[in-house]
Amino acid sequence: MNESQQEREKCEIILRVNGKFVAVHAHGMERLLDVLRLDLGLTGTKEGCGEGECGACAILLDGLLVNSCLIPAFQANGAEIVTIEGLAADGRLQLLQQTFLECGGAQCGICTPGMIMAAFHLLSKKPHPTREEIREGLSGNLCRCTGYAQIFEAVAEAGRRGGTT
């Protein structure tokens, strides 16, 4: 199979990413994670395990938290996507990003984008979550550095100060 044959087999996938319409040429079975990172240059979403265990690749797809390493590109056709890059509009941090900074929620930072997306999704449904609700909302996001405590404090603090703004 030569390069030009491969090109022909790519298809057009149209998405709205962080508020902007984009069209990419990708193979249907490429992972949405790779489309975001490689085709769209949105490298904020990370790969940690490739099997939907760690949550580092979490994004919002049609308003739902999903692991982008498990979504084939062709199923994302026509979808509304929000990634970590879409959260800080015009350079202004979301309250959640601010509390992450204050409470030590990010250490090495690799789990942070997925963690923040999961927390953002949680706060959009439960603006003032209990500790148990935070734990459940983030149970699909693994962190090896923090032992979770300061991440949960950051989310709780964002909840206390008013949910997502």
Place this chain on the structure above:
Amino acid sequence: MRANPAECEFAAPDSMRGVLSLLARDPGEWLPIAGGTDLMVQYSAGNLHARKLVSIWNLPELRRIDVSAEEVEIGASCTYTDLRAHEVVNRDFTLLASAASWTGGIANQNRGTIGGNIVNASPAADSLPALLVYGAELLVVSVRGERRVPYRTFHIDYRKTQLEPDELIRAVCLPRRFSGYYAQARKVGARNAQAIAKVCLAALGRLEDGMVADVRLAMGSVAPVPLRLTETEQVVKGRRIGATLVRLARMAVVSEIRPIDDMRSTARYRAAVAANLVAEFLEQLAAGGTKT
């Protein structure tokens, strides 16, 4: 070895009929993919042999929940999140709602589907024991028509089901007759979240005049398929729960199940815990558990 996406073909018909036509046209060639939480893991690990995938994600015929007086009909592409959010499922089918809440994290619950869980046919799947004790029936469709299959006959062997290459599961039907039962679901995994079950139990029971009028027990990860513990049920039915019966029930569980040693756990452990879980259920049923 991970497949090259360039070698994969895909299709996304906008109706269930479109999917069925494709499956009928090229039987055995197209693999239906719903939320992808099982198939994409296999794909990325290089364990997916299929090279043609047809999406059944979010098809309206497959993603609906219909409630009648007799039963609840849950579309096969309903996600765990859909199940957890549904009032009737939550109230009348707590074993299924619990299992849905234990599967992965929120992100995987938003994509994982009940149909996918059934067809993937892992003996460790969280929801399947619940379907067994609720006496679920599957609505299976193809271009040839629709058939109703008792779920307890659906699994033939390890990861092998009755499903023909041109068939899809359209819905899972659960009879609405268990609201008077005490229900208990338990999952024992390697950790408290995001874990594959080492043993899981779905149990329903009803006492009448202090005797067991009905008991329904099913377990995961103790056999090549999700297992209804019919022998153990026979031992318990019609009797009064006491220390002797519980001991007999334990012995029945251990002799009925066929657990193995694998990477996750040992047969001895699984057997011991299985017996403990059933004992715990019976003791709580006897203690007046009317909670569902």
Place this chain on the structure above:
Amino acid sequence: MTKERIVGTSVPRLEGRDKVTGLARYVDDMVLPGMIYGATVRSHIPRGKIKRISFGPGINWSEFAIVTPQDIPGKNCIALIEDDQPCLADGVVNHPEEAILLLAHPDRNRLPKAVEAISVEYDPLPGIFTMEESEERSHSIWGADNIFKSYLIEKGDVDPVWQEADYIVEGEYRTGAQEQLYIETNGMIASFDAQQGLTVWGSLQCPYYVHKALMKLCDLPADRVRVVQLETGGAFGGKEEYPSMIAGHAALLAMKSGKAVKIIYDRLEDMTATTKRHPSRTRHRTAVSKDGRILGGEIEFTIDGGAYETLSPVVLSRGAIHSGGPYYWPNVRIRAKAVATNAPPHGAFRGFGAPQSLFALERHMDRVAQVVGLSPVEIRRRNFLKPGKTTITGQTVREEIDLNKLLDHALELSDYETKKEQFARHNPQSVRKKGIGLAAFLHGAGFTGAGERYLGSVVGLEACAGGSVRVLVSSTEFGQGTKTVLCQIAAEVLGLRYEDVEIAQPDTQEVPNSGPTVASRTIMVVGKLVQSAAMGIKQTLMAGGMLGESYSPEEFRAVCRSYVAQHGKFRSLARYEQPDDIVWDEEKYRGSAYAAFAWAVYVAEVAVDLTTYKVSVDDFVALQEVGKVLHPVLAKGQIIGGVAQAIGFALYEKVVWEKGRMQNGQMTNYIMPTSADLPTIRVYFEELGNVHGAFGAKGIGELPMDGPAPAIVNAIEDALGVRFNSIPLLPEDIFDALDEEVGSESKVSSARGKR
């Protein structure tokens, strides 16, 4: 004492904003023009001779860059302590997943099939997979005797002591391999240009380790090799030595292909092919008086180093030196050795030998208590080190540490005595057996003995044209707060605001060698050098008459700007000098092993559910004396994170081995704790200061790894009355032990077969 303005406060993480917005750039986020992707062909057998390598049909091999050992310009080795580890197996493999060949292609998706299409035929040789098999020496797999290194540490004279002993207590304790499981896998990009030389960018802890290894591998002089650390997504020691290997691979492919090459491991490759914590076996034999005092002992400490030497001698050293813990041993003989097996080499992981030997010791102390008839608390009280007493290497404790008071404090915080008594009363009626256990321990910060002198770390502080100052160190940030705290220190010394200080990205072309980012040395040792270098800048500006005794940050900036305008950028360098009171005899392995010890007492409260045999840690108190806390939020984060990893070490993280190959190399099957498995970890600090550390700080990064495992297993013994001496301790192991105890009554039928 003047109160500090910046040090001691929780300033914002320096690079935090980029991390919470997704802008932080890790190696897989970086793309270079014309970049191609690399992959590694690895051994499927543990040991054997390579007979033939065939390139299968169906692949257009001319599209691939292929690297074999013959393409190596320099020496085929990854230089570390010894040169015994090849970069690519040359004729012989010594462990599963050993690298044999490298491939690269512009299309990342084509690589898996190509790797599969290469078949290697071997003449297998018998492999060795346990420490015991290695000791038996039925085969020599490394050197003549399979021993990478051994140490003998002696103090006093232990041989006559057995006669006087009222009790002789023996025990054997084991710890398993543990995967670092940083959420960002190993990755590297390399680019080679005949003029500029070789540049690599990657996820790594020690730029100068990689630099040294690449010079030798690629036969390039120091100024034609450049190593740049990118944002690193977790390391914990797993990126201390391994990056030299992956950098070597990327470099060779870059040199062969003439293109930039990126290699990123997927999780399976990372878990199965890279380093893990050394498995260990410790045997204690202790002579104890009837009033519970240790009269002397023999400790045999053995670690499994895997197939090549790598860092095993240093892990062995630290483990051996910590094997006596925070106790006074008047007489002791420690025989330590690191042995070879046919597994991928084991390597650095937070704690570096100490979690292994301290697990053994703290389990053993509870055993000694039982034999003597004292409580776990009392046995420790009677044996604690005190100021003026000497450690097992003969180092005199000079600081005013009162371990009894530290223990008292921990007992109070955890409500130990009340709970112990409560649990004992309630357990007989409960299916959920509760227990409480403790561990007392220490951790030496910095390189052992003369190690810091040997490193000769250099730190720079640069005065910049804009009036700010820039810290120049090769010390890397990977979450622990290197950048934040070093800038706090510089700002404090110079009287600046935290925002006025920058820090250079570690790039061997830009920064001096401040030593590797390991051994809990960065804040303490490198931070102190930052203090000196900052003083140097201050003195230069003051000597020029430009800066008075007191000044505002704005005044400093103005003076700095004008000085640089006149004289150009200037750097103040500070080099490490061994303090006179740190004297170490490398031959006899005696003397002052570390410039400072942090001290700790941890208490774990557990419940064992007899329905599932699962252990839950219900409460955890982590109390430690750390010199000085320079950043409260970061310090707390280090302790909580370390305790979480150690809970994994104790109860969850099992590597399943089959002939030297890890079978459970996926996150689904290698179990690290989620938040649902962790208690609230309560962290408390005491501060005694430290004359050898920046602003009195001691190293704390590794300390929290040492205590939780023995505290937890001690608590489990308290709950069940069953002695477990091996970790990881899984529910299956607890069930097996309880089942054996009860006998046939509750025996369950065993496996019908193994799939």
